Amino acid sequence: MPLINYIDAQGNKFEADVAVGENIMQGAVDNMIDGILGECGGACACATCHCYIDDAFISKVPEADAAEKDLLTAVVDPKENSRLSCQIEVTADMEGFTVHLPESQY
């Protein structure tokens, strides 16, 4: 299981082993990591799983689809590297993958 890093808005790092095939949002929720709410359960309908992909890992994830891009227009403080973490599936080559959590989700 790849180790995924979640860094909060204050710079605190939390780690979780997340199974291949699981998504980044569920990894945070299952490990009680604050800053990702996941209110719709991963249905790409709430945007409470907003995160920022660390620059070093941006090439590891496919581009957001149209539905995700649409929902990302509704998040607080969107950035170039904004993604919905429920739409990012963990793959075997994602050891050390890092996301940053927006202050607005605490």
Ligand code: FES
């Ligand atoms: Fe609702 Fe990701 S959990 S959009």
